[in-house]
Amino acid sequence: MKLLIFISLLAVFCDAALRHDRFPDDFLFGTATASYQIEGGWNADDKGENIWDRMTHTRPEVIKDRSNGDDAADTYNNYKRDVEMMRELGLDAYRFSLSWSRILPNGLANKVSEAGVAFYNNYINEMLAYNITPMVTLYHWDLPQKLQDLGGFASPYFPEWFENYAKVVFTQFGDRVKYWITFNEPREICYQGYGYVEKAPILNITDVGTYYCAKNLVLGHARAYHVYNDLFKPTQGGECGITISVNWMGPLTDSEEDLYAAEIKRQADWGIFAEPIFSEQGGFPKEFSEIVAKKSAEQGYPSSRLPAFTEEEREYVRGASDFFGVNHYTANLISANEYKGNWPVPSMYADVDVGTYVPPEWVPAASSWLKLAPNSIFNALTHLHNRYNGPVFYITENGWSQLLEEGYEDDSRIAYYRAALNSVLDCLHAGVDLRGYMAWSLMDNFEWMQGYTERFGLYEVDFTSPQKTRTPRKSAFVYKHIISTRAIDPDYEPDTRTMWIDEGH
Numbered sequence: 001m002k003l004l005i006f007i008s009l010l011a012v013f014c015d016a017a018l019r020h021d022r023f024p025d026d027f028l029f030g031t032a033t034a035s036y037q038i039e040g041g042w043n044a045d046d047k048g049e050n051i052w053d054r055m056t057h058t059r060p061e062v063i064k065d066r067s068n069g070d071d072a073a074d075t076y077n078n079y080k081r082d083v084e085m086m087r088e089l090g091l092d093a094y095r096f097s098l099s100w101s102r103i104l105p106n107g108l109a110n111k112v113s114e115a116g117v118a119f120y121n122n123y124i125n126e127m128l129a130y131n132i133t134p135m136v137t138l139y140h141w142d143l144p145q146k147l148q149d150l151g152g153f154a155s156p157y158f159p160e161w162f163e164n165y166a167k168v169v170f171t172q173f174g175d176r177v178k179y180w181i182t183f184n185e186p187r188e189i190c191y192q193g194y195g196y197v198e199k200a201p202i203l204n205i206t207d208v209g210t211y212y213c214a215k216n217l218v219l220g221h222a223r224a225y226h227v228y229n230d231l232f233k234p235t236q237g238g239e240c241g242i243t244i245s246v247n248w249m250g251p252l253t254d255s256e257e258d259l260y261a262a263e264i265k266r267q268a269d270w271g272i273f274a275e276p277i278f279s280e281q282g283g284f285p286k287e288f289s290e291i292v293a294k295k296s297a298e299q300g301y302p303s304s305r306l307p308a309f310t311e312e313e314r315e316y317v318r319g320a321s322d323f324f325g326v327n328h329y330t331a332n333l334i335s336a337n338e339y340k341g342n343w344p345v346p347s348m349y350a351d352v353d354v355g356t357y358v359p360p361e362w363v364p365a366a367s368s369w370l371k372l373a374p375n376s377i378f379n380a381l382t383h384l385h386n387r388y389n390g391p392v393f394y395i396t397e398n399g400w401s402q403l404l405e406e407g408y409e410d411d412s413r414i415a416y417y418r419a420a421l422n423s424v425l426d427c428l429h430a431g432v433d434l435r436g437y438m439a440w441s442l443m444d445n446f447e448w449m450q451g452y453t454e455r456f457g458l459y460e461v462d463f464t465s466p467q468k469t470r471t472p473r474k475s476a477f478v479y480k481h482i483i484s485t486r487a488i489d490p491d492y493e494p495d496t497r498t499m500w501i502d503e504g505h
């Protein structure tokens with residue numbers, strides 16, 4: 001009898017343990033894209049000019065193949081085909097972004113474009129007709145040029161502009177959209193755009209660009225969150241969060257010095273955005289703030305180059321998010337003394353002053369920065385889970401690039417997705433409250449400074465064809481199989497090159 005009870009208890013426990021070899025039924029599987037990277041229609045109807053229009057038109061040499069997003073995948077005219085692909089994949093959700101200057105041609109909220117709103121209404125309604133949940137990013141890097149001319153994210157008016165834009169968006173689409181992301185990747189907006197030359201508006205203001213932008217971005221996020229919370233959530237009932245790029249930054253060795261170096265690197269890379277919103281005490285990360293304050297004083301600045309929050313601002317921002325969106329791609333190993341780069345002084349990199357190392361055995365993608373780093377999703381998410389007291393997470397991007405010539409048999413992408421999704425299962429098993437996963441990307445798109453030379457799509461896009469023809473790669477079939485079975489079969493080999501739509505989807 002005792003033995004029987006023991007055996008049945010064992011069965012219950014094993015079942016509990018095994019449960020996470022499958023993804024829960026309500027886990028949201030999706031794909032992600034961004035407006036400038038796919039839409040085209042850069043001057044369709046009354047759309048206003050944005051910073052990517054301006055930069056690619058006036059400085060074409062900064063884009064590797066001198067291309068731009070004028071037409072991109074022409075989703076502006078092909079949105080029905082996009083939704084058909086979502087149905088082919090059997091997606092639960094689709095993450096995409098809104099073009100601010102398509103909705104507000106003047107940047108400011110005095111005039112709402114009917115054509116712009118109609119386009120997004122059509123896109124959203126088409127998804128909903130097939131039970132696909134829209135997850136909408138308000139800002140994925142395409143600021144109205146006029147607001148840039150006024151200082152962009154460095155302007156103290158920025159939080160107000162963003163709040164007004166957010167209000168328009170919630171009013172227009174909030175009856176149907178229940179997942180809102182304010183910003184995509186603050187670090188890339190602020191560091192790459194203001195502190196360096198990797199994203200529009202390529203300001204390269206290395207000393208304070210990143211930091212002024214960071215403070216205003218965080219305040220803008222909080223204003224949009226509070227507006228949603230106070231005026232829309234009570235009737236619309238959705239969630240509002242932010243997406244931060246969190247690649248894993250672990251220590252190169254387990255020396256005290258390297259452990260500390262990795263902590264400072266994490267504080268600078270994502271902590272200046274995550275800490276004010278998700279930490280108990282709020283404000284910018286403590287050690288990194290102290291470093292910048294000290295260096296600023298030594299460099300003769302009258303106050304820290306990283307502006308502090310007032311007590312009131314700190315309280316306003318603290319806790320202002322319903323979930324933590326994570327874009328995750330890869331990892332770096334951090335060293336206190338070795339592998340340092342040649343960065344300008346003063347700059348964020350000089351403030352951090354650590355080296356980064358990537359082991360040669362990590363398989364490389366087509367993008368120079370992207371390697372398959374083992375367990376990196378697990379390392380990143382369990383770290384955030386512990387540090388920020390177990391928030392709700394969504395992985396809002398994760399994916400792999402290839403060169404176009406590599407064709408449809410994208411086995412390295414398949415290997416990457418399988419490894420990443422196994423790491424997702426490990427997170428679920430460890431108790432991380434991770435509720436969804438968006439693969440980057442549904443289809444090939446304009447890869448920013450790399451133009452069309454690096455391809456992230458589950459579907460290939462033929463950018464030379466008038467229809468911007470979309471064709472599934474092998475990875476699309478594999479992802480479809482994972483979504484429908486809620487499990488990863490390492491041996492699954494699709495036996496057809498033809499996509500189909502499952503009954504009931």
Ligand code: GBH
Binds near residue numbers: 034329
């Ligand atoms: C995401 O950014 C974007 O949200 C998306 O729009 C984009 O298409 C996608 O990923 C693929 O790139 O090691 O200093 O050279 C990814 C974020 C990409 C962050 C490249 C840092 C260069 C870092 N990053 N990047 S570096």
